[in-house]
Structures are given as structure tokens and as C-alpha cells.
Amino acid sequence: MEKLSGGEIIVSALRDAGIRYVWGYPGGAALHIYDALFRQEAVHHLLVRHEQAAIHAADGFSRATGMVGTALVTSGPGATNAITGIATAYMDSIPLVVISGQVPLHKIGQDAFQETDMIGVSRPIVKHSFLVTRTEDIADAIAKAFYIASTGRPGPVVVDIPKDITDPDYKIPYTWPGPINMRSYQPAEKGHRGQIKRAVQKLIEARKPIIYSGGGVIIDNASDDLVNLVRELNYPITSTLMGLGAFPGTDPLFLGMLGMHGTYEANAAMHEADVILAVGARFDDRVTNELDKFCPEAVIVHIDIDPTSVSKNIDAHIPIVGGCSTVLREILSLIRKSNKNEDSDISAWWKKINQWRNKYGIYTAPRHAASSGRLIKPQDVIRALYDITDGDAYVTSDVGQHQMFAAQYYLFDKPRQWINSGGLGTMGFGLPAAMGVQLAFPEADVACVTGEGSIQMCIQELSTCSQHRLPIKIINLNNSALGMVRQWQDMNYSGRYAESLYENSLPDFVALAEAYGHVGMRVQQINELVPMMEKCFSLKDRVVFMDIDVDPEEHVYPMQVPGGAMRDLWLNKNEKS
Amino acid sequence: MRRIISVLLENESGALSRVVGLFSQRGYNIDTLTVAPTEDESLSRLTLTTTGDERMAEQIVKQLHKLIDTLKVNELTQGSFVERELLLIKIAASESDSRAEIMRCVEIFRGNIVDVTATTFTLQLLGNSEKLDAFLEAVKHIGSIEVVRSGVVGVARGDKFLRQ
Numbered sequence: 001m002e003k004l005s006g007g008e009i010i011v012s013a014l015r016d017a018g019i020r021y022v023w024g025y026p027g028g029a030a031l032h033i034y035d036a037l038f039r040q041e042a043v044h045h046l047l048v049r050h051e052q053a054a055i056h057a058a059d060g061f062s063r064a065t066g067m068v069g070t071a072l073v074t075s076g077p078g079a080t081n082a083i084t085g086i087a088t089a090y091m092d093s094i095p096l097v098v099i100s101g102q103v104p105l106h107k108i109g110q111d112a113f114q115e116t117d118m119i120g121v122s123r124p125i126v127k128h129s130f131l132v133t134r135t136e137d138i139a140d141a142i143a144k145a146f147y148i149a150s151t152g153r154p155g156p157v158v159v160d161i162p163k164d165i166t167d168p169d170y171k172i173p174y175t176w177p178g179p180i181n182m183r184s185y186q187p188a189e190k191g192h193r194g195q196i197k198r199a200v201q202k203l204i205e206a207r208k209p210i211i212y213s214g215g216g217v218i219i220d221n222a223s224d225d226l227v228n229l230v231r232e233l234n235y236p237i238t239s240t241l242m243g244l245g246a247f248p249g250t251d252p253l254f255l256g257m258l259g260m261h262g263t264y265e266a267n268a269a270m271h272e273a274d275v276i277l278a279v280g281a282r283f284d285d286r287v288t289n290e291l292d293k294f295c296p297e298a299v300i301v302h303i304d305i306d307p308t309s310v311s312k313n314i315d316a317h318i319p320i321v322g323g324c325s326t327v328l329r330e331i332l333s334l335i336r337k338s339n340k341n342e343d344s345d346i347s348a349w350w351k352k353i354n355q356w357r358n359k360y361g362i363y364t365a366p367r368h369a370a371s372s373g374r375l376i377k378p379q380d381v382i383r384a385l386y387d388i389t390d391g392d393a394y395v396t397s398d399v400g401q402h403q404m405f406a407a408q409y410y411l412f413d414k415p416r417q418w419i420n421s422g423g424l425g426t427m428g429f430g431l432p433a434a435m436g437v438q439l440a441f442p443e444a445d446v447a448c449v450t451g452e453g454s455i456q457m458c459i460q461e462l463s464t465c466s467q468h469r470l471p472i473k474i475i476n477l478n479n480s481a482l483g484m485v486r487q488w489q490d491m492n493y494s495g496r497y498a499e500s501l502y503e504n505s506l507p508d509f510v511a512l513a514e515a516y517g518h519v520g521m522r523v524q525q526i527n528e529l530v531p532m533m534e535k536c537f538s539l540k541d542r543v544v545f546m547d548i549d550v551d552p553e554e555h556v557y558p559m560q561v562p563g564g565a566m567r568d569l570w571l572n573k574n575e576k577s
Numbered sequence: 578m579r580r581i582i583s584v585l586l587e588n589e590s591g592a593l594s595r596v597v598g599l600f601s602q603r604g605y606n607i608d609t610l611t612v613a614p615t616e617d618e619s620l621s622r623l624t625l626t627t628t629g630d631e632r633m634a635e636q637i638v639k640q641l642h643k644l645i646d647t648l649k650v651n652e653l654t655q656g657s658f659v660e661r662e663l664l665l666i667k668i669a670a671s672e673s674d675s676r677a678e679i680m681r682c683v684e685i686f687r688g689n690i691v692d693v694t695a696t697t698f699t700l701q702l703l704g705n706s707e708k709l710d711a712f713l714e715a716v717k718h719i720g721s722i723e724v725v726r727s728g729v730v731g732v733a734r735g736d737k738f739l740r741q
Contacts, residue, residue, distance in 0.1 A: 123595060127645070131590060182645070184647055184648040308636065
């Protein structure tokens with residue numbers, strides 16, 4: 001049997017876990033591992049410029065492919081820099097394995113150079129973590145890490161590895177562990193049969209039903225199952241920010257996103273519904289608005305693989321703990337066996353929904369003022385992006401107004417096409433996440449929709465894009481302000497812009513992009529937008545940074561009125577629903 | 578309402594910190610906590626008490642279950658159960674009056690005197706937490722020097738059991 005050092009075991013284990021790409025940044029405690037990486041070709045390492053970006057890139061790769069993302073960082077600052085990325089993945093249930101170097105075992109607890117208690121620091125934001133203390137345990141820990149990260153409700157797993165157990169002079173026989181079986185971790189896939197039958201009965205009897213779908217559907221690759229069920233039922237469907245693309249955004253059954261910046265028709269339909277089928281969603285506060293006023297008439301059926309998500313914020317009348325795909329299939333098969341079609345006329349409900357659409361919907365007519373001359377509306381930039389990429393691009397985003405405009409106006413037809421930090425709301429996510437997506441799909445159009453605030457949080461990764469030839473397109477909605485902060489200051493603080501403006505300190509983004517060897521474009525007139533963007537996407541092998549001046553006065557609407565019910569919305573600056 | 582929750586935990590490094598961290602992270606209180614190995618040396622048994630309504634108790638049990646190192650969780654207070662807590666208390670007892678009163682109290686509460694000096698008694702008491710509270714109340718006016726409570730351990734009555 002082959003004898004390997006600890007560092008070589010780590011690399012071999014990654015290879016045997018099916019990993020081809022590791023994002024990372026070297027440092028003292030990880031150097032034995034980096035040396036082992038250098039001496040083989042199965043696992044390719046991609047150097048970033050900051051560890052946060054390594055985690056976001058692995059995360060973007062995972063969101064786009066469904067595979068486990070992998071990153072490697074050193075101890076101390078390497079590990080703490082990774083924390084924001086790990087927390088981002090944790091909040092959105094993204095499977096990652098993060099390997100961190102650690103100071104040698106005998107120095108742990110001595111306040112050694114570059115020592116941080118990574119297990120302790122990361123504990124609240126990981127699905128699980130391992131501190132490996134023997135070379136003999138490395139393969140097992142890594143195999144378990146991949147198993148835990150990717151099963152049940154996925155999430156990030158940290159494997160912290162002290163330097164001395166990767167010593168190149170200590171070699172032991174290596175074998176990749178077989179299938180993992182852990183007595184204390186047995187995620188349930190199948191939903192309770194009796195509960196599913198009750199749910200089917202409620203769905204059939206419903207007169208004002210709605211399907212509320214979330215990121216869990218995408219994570220569980222249950223998109224086809226969802227589409228099949230919704231089309232069979234012919235019921236309206238809405239989606240969370242994280243669930244966009246699981247059901248085609250252009251389908252007439254789709255009411256758009258729900259929640260804080262959701263459409264009127266989606267929020268009103270939720271409020272008046274008699275049956276809500278929630279699938280892979282968690283009744284987040286950005287969805288429900290005031291809990292006491294939430295959907296007063298609804299019977300709530302809640303499918304989720306994580307029991308803690310069920311009845312955490314809103315009591316479910318019919319909880320079903322299981323995988324989205326498995327449970328949706330079972331529901332569909334029972335519905336097909338039932339005599340649903342004879343007694344399930346919901347045409348009056350559809351009539352009402354269509355009235356809402358015509359009255360307030362952002363897809364039936366533009367509800368924002370038109371762009372003209374030097375006044376470019378951010379919504380129109382996203383519409384142009386949609387048209388020019390045929391609705392087929394991978395779109396990553398940062399956090400703020402641009403994120404909401406992208407979610408509202410880019411109609412995602414496919415799962416894994418829309419990649420954003422929903423739960424944690426991490427500014428700086430978009431650019432490195434786009435690197436991960438582009439790595440996975442070198443031929444695809446990958447657009448990072450961002451703002452001049454967010455992009456500067458990981459701007460250094462423009463250098464990484466050069467090194468690894470990742471020709472992503474950056475669509476910078478530049479309104480010279482932290483737009484969402486400014487919007488809240490307009491609405492809640494009488495326009496006192498506390499620290500949301502830059503006082504003429506913004507860089508020249510075009511020159512900055514060029515300094516990194518990329519193409520920079522500046523758009524200041526609406527008539528330049530489409531031709532410039534067409535040119536941007538025609539430059540297939542270049543990173544293009546489009547710096548687009550957009551209307552700084554624009555707000556994101558609709559917007560839920562704080563403390564109200566779901567359907568209580570600001571529709572524009574002056575009008576409430 | 579007071580809740581007693583039993584947990585069987587893999588005896589892994591860091592497992593206890595995950596349990597404790599869960600409580601602080603999610604805003605739950607731990608009133609008492611005891612941990613010790615079981616007859617199976619790969620497992621620890623943990624008993625904790627907390628207070629909260631039904632929804633909070635359900636979330637706590639689910640969240641504990643979600644920890645990868647957790648094998649079994651049971652809220653004892655959902656059924657009938659036996660609970661015990663150990664109290665050690667050191668009391669100033671230099672005068673014969675107070676010495677006599679302390680000894681009477683110990684007898685009434687079926688405790689033991691486990692150490693004696695010319696100026697102190699050290700007492701041991703076993704029972705449910707309510708009994709220990711009552712004893713502390715009874716000797717309060719004498720004045721204790723040091724009170725040590727073990728925290729609650731408990732087990733379900735009858736043929737219900739928590740094991741692998």
C-alpha cells in the first residue's frame with residue numbers, strides 16, 4: 001500500500017472525494033499541504049487575493065453546480081478572513097469543505113504566531129467541524145466532512161489541521177474511507193406518509209391556494225418536481241429570493257418574488273390564501289413581515305428537510321420533514337391518483353390575482369419612470385442585461401438595491417442561474433462568487449450585478465480573474481451612494497444620509513479595471529447602454545467592468561411597510577397599497 | 578415552565594461546547610447542566626434544565642438533535658420522571674443552639690453531616706431541586722458559608738429509556 005504524509009493524504013482525499021478545484025491562499029501552517037498540492041495534478045489550486053474570496057468563490061462554484069465547494073486557508077488571519085464566507089454559506093445552506101491550517105499541536109493554546117481557535121471561532125456558523133489530532137485520522141475526517149456538508153440540509157464544514165500532523169517525513173498507508181455511516185447523524189429523506197396524505201387533501205380542497213417555494217428546492221435539485229406539481233395543479237406560485245429560477249420566471253403561473261421587495265400580486269395572494277404549500281423555505285423575516293399579521297386564513301403545509309425550520313417562526317398545520325424532491329414527487333403521484341379535476345375550480349382566485357397583476361404588477365406595466373438622456377434607471381439596466389444575454393446568463397449579485405432590481409427584473413427560468421447572498425446579505429460576495437461560476441462554466445455568460453459600494457469590498461479579486469482567465473462581466477450600478485442605506489434614510493430618517501455618501505472619493509472604475517488588465521466601460525447616457533452592453537458581452541475572453549451611472553434617487557419598490565401584513569406595501573414614493 | 582432535557586452525546590472533543598454554544602447563540606438559558614461519561618465510554622450523558630414555553634422547548638430539542646454529535650434527545654418533563662440533585666453546604670456552627678438546629682433540619686430533610694469542625698458543619702442533601710430549595714430556605718437565617726449544587730440529573734420512569 002502507498003505510504004503518504006499528512007499533507008499528501010489531504011490532497012489525495014480531496015481527489016478521491018471528486019474534487020478538482022480548491023480555492024485558497026497559502027501561509028505557514030498550511031505549507032506542507034501546499035507542497036503536496038504542488039507535486040500532483042489531480043487537484044488544481046486557484047490562488048485568490050483574500051481568503052474571504054476563496055470561500056465565496058468555492059460557494060459560487062457550489063451554487064452553480066450543486067457540487068461541494070472546497071477551500072484551503074492557513075491558520076490565524078487566514079482562518080478568520082474565511083469567517084465571513086463561511087457564515088454566508090451557512091445562512092444559505094451551501095455545502096462547503098474548508099480546510100484550515102493550524103499551529104502544531106504542542107503549540108495550541110500557547111498564543112503561538114498566527115494561532116486562532118478556528119473551531120471555536122467558526123462554531124456558530126458551521127454545520128460541523130473537526131480538529132484533527134493524528135495523521136491517521138485525516139482521511140476519515142475529510143470523508144466525513146464531505147458527507148456531512150452535502151447531505152441533509154447542506155452547509156459548510158471546517159477541518160482544522162495542525163501543521164505537525166502534515167509533516168512530510170511521517171508517512172502512513174492511505175486508503176479512502178468507504179461509505180460513511182454515522183450513528184449520530186441520519187438525515188431523513190422521506191416525508192411522513194400520513195402527513196403527505198393530509199397535505200394532498202388540503203391542496204385538493206383549496207380554493208385560494210398558493211405555492212411558496214424557497215432555496216431548498218434548488219439545493220435538493222427538486223426544480224423539475226416542483227414544476228411538474230405546479231403545472232399539474234395549475235396553482236399560482238411565488239418564490240423567495242433564494243428560490244428564484246426553481247420555477248420558470250417567465251411562466252404565467254409565476255407571481256414573482258414575495259416578501260419585503262416582492263410583487264404586490266405575490267404578497268396579496270399569500271395574505272388571502274386559504275392553503276399555503278411552503279417547500280424548502282423558512283418563513284424568514286424578509287418574507288413574513290409582522291408575524292402576528294401573517295396570512296390569517298391560511299392552512300400551512302410546510303415541507304423542509306430541517307426539522308428546526310418547521311414551526312420556528314410560523315406554526316405549520318401540516319409539517320412534513322423530508323427532502324423537497326422526494327416529498328414533491330409523492331404529493332404529485334397522490335394528486336394524480338385523486339379525483340382532483342372534478343372539484344377544484346379556482347378560476348375565481350386566478351381572476352382576482354390577475355386583477356392585482358393589472359393594477360399594481362411590475363410585469364404588466366412599468367411602474368417606474370422612464371430613463372431619458374443622462375438619467376438611467378437601474379431597472380432598465382437589468383432589463384437590458386436580460387435581453388442581451390437572452391435570459392440565459394448566470395447572474396451573481398452583491399447586496400443592496402442592485403440585488404433587488406436583479407431579482408425583480410431578470411426573469412430566471414432555470415435553477416442555479418441566480419447566485420446571491422440571501423441570508424447573511426454579504427456585500428463583496430458577487431465578484432468572487434462569479435469567479436467560481438465562471439470556473440465551473442468557462443463558456444457561459446457570467447454577470448456580476450453590483451454597486452459601487454459592494455464591489456469595493458472584494459475588488460482585489462480583479463487580479464484573481466486575470467491569473468485564472470475568468471472573463472466575467474461586472475455590471476456596476478453606480479449611484480454614488482450606498483443605495484439601500486440611502487433608501488432607508490430617505491424613508492425612515494428624513495433624508496439624513498449618515499455615512500452613505502462618498503464625498504467624491506470614488507475611484508475611476510474604468511481606469512481601475514484597465515490597471516488590472518481588463519476592459520473598462522463607462523455608461524452615462526441611456527442611449528449608450530444597449531450598444532455598450534452588447535459590446536461587453538461580445539468580448540468573450542475578457543473581463544469587462546461596465547461602470548453605469550444610474551439614477552441616485554431611485555428606490556426599490558414594492559416595499560413592505562414595517563410592522564404590516566405581507567400585502568401592506570409601498571408601491572412608490574407616495575403610494576401605499 | 579421548567580424543562581429537564583437529557584442528551585446522549587458522542588464523546589468527541591468540542592461536543593459540549595457546541596451544546597453550550599447553541600444555548601447562548603439562540604438566546605436560551607441554561608439553569609443547570611451536568612455532564613458525565615456513560616457505561617459506553619464513547620458516549621456522554623448530559624442533563625440540562627431550562628425554562629421556556631412549549632414552542633421554545635420544541636425548538637431547543639430540535640436544535641440539540643441537529644448537532645452532528647447528538648445521538649438522542651429527550652425532554653423528561655414531557656412524561657413522568659425521577660430527578661435528583663446533590664447539595665453540599667458549609668454552615669457556620671460555633672454555638673450549641675445553632676448546631677442543634679442544623680442537626681434537626683438535617684434529620685427532617687434526611688441529609689447527612691459529612692464534615693465537622695469546631696466552627697462549621699458541612700452537610701450533604703439529596704433530592705429534587707424543590708427539596709433542596711426548601712432546605713436552603715430553612716437554614717437561611719443561620720447563614721451559609723458556601724453552597725454547592727450538582728445540577729439536576731434525571732431519568733424517565735418505567736420502561737422508557739435513553740440509550741444507543
